[in-house]
Amino acid sequence: MTATGPVAVVAAYLLGSLPWSYLIVRLHRGIDVRTIGSKSAGATNVLRASGKWAALLALLLDAAKGAAAVVLARALDVGPWWLAAAAVAAVAGHVFPLFLGFRGGKGVATAAGVLALLVPGAALGALAVFAVMVAWKRYVSLGSVSAAVALPLLVGVYWSGGAYRMEPGVDPGAALLAGTAAIAALVIVKHRANLVRLRAGSESRLGAKPPEAEASG
Numbered sequence: 001m002t003a004t005g006p007v008a009v010v011a012a013y014l015l016g017s018l019p020w021s022y023l024i025v026r027l028h029r030g031i032d033v034r035t036i037g038s039k040s041a042g043a044t045n046v047l048r049a050s051g052k053w054a055a056l057l058a059l060l061l062d063a064a065k066g067a068a069a070v071v072l073a074r075a076l077d078v079g080p081w082w083l084a085a086a087a088v089a090a091v092a093g094h095v096f097p098l099f100l101g102f103r104g105g106k107g108v109a110t111a112a113g114v115l116a117l118l119v120p121g122a123a124l125g126a127l128a129v130f131a132v133m134v135a136w137k138r139y140v141s142l143g144s145v146s147a148a149v150a151l152p153l154l155v156g157v158y159w160s161g162g163a164y165r166m167e168p169g170v171d172p173g174a175a176l177l178a179g180t181a182a183i184a185a186l187v188i189v190k191h192r193a194n195l196v197r198l199r200a201g202s203e204s205r206l207g208a209k210p211p212e213a214e215a216s217g
Helices: 004-018 019-031 043-050 052-075 081-097 109-118 120-137 142-160 173-190 193-199
Strands: none
Touching: 004 052, 004 081, 019 043, 019 052, 043 052, 052 081, 052 109, 052 120, 081 109, 081 173, 109 120, 109 142, 109 173, 120 142, 142 193, 173 193
8 A cells, every 4th residue: 555655646646747738729729728818728728729619628638637546546545645645646737747847727627526536525515616606706716716715624524524434443534634725725826816816806707808817727
């Protein structure tokens, strides 16, 4: 178990580093998605660069690589702390991808794929927070940050309710809480410029098309 833990983390990081958004836009338009719009290699920027179907494909592939990292770590039976570390590594791979000079996206879609398998109940609650905030304010970035803030709180609620006890003597709740808090921190830090614009009232709303407005992705 100990020997396979680092393997799971490295593999998760490499999976997270797969630059689907970059490749989709490069193949479709022959440009680097990081040179336009938000300068981010994420699904929201793919929407701006290549349209809704390309963005949907990027969203699904980015989520899938996060889910794959969790599946792999579980298949290696690495234990809760290494599993949590692999989950964080997958999101870090998207945010700081090896294959794109460590300039990637903001981690939201990859985090969604990770969390859907890692903490499905809390992930569903965070998704509800995201949907409500975007519907209310029409800021994708605000929805992403709000969901990130809610996520570890929801994990804590589930943990206190005994949801994560797999068998007698095994309680992965602390590892899951630490891992989800780290993922939330990554997402929030990558949205720091959006938070500045939200405070200034200059952040672009969903559906608006300013030339260089930065969005979540």
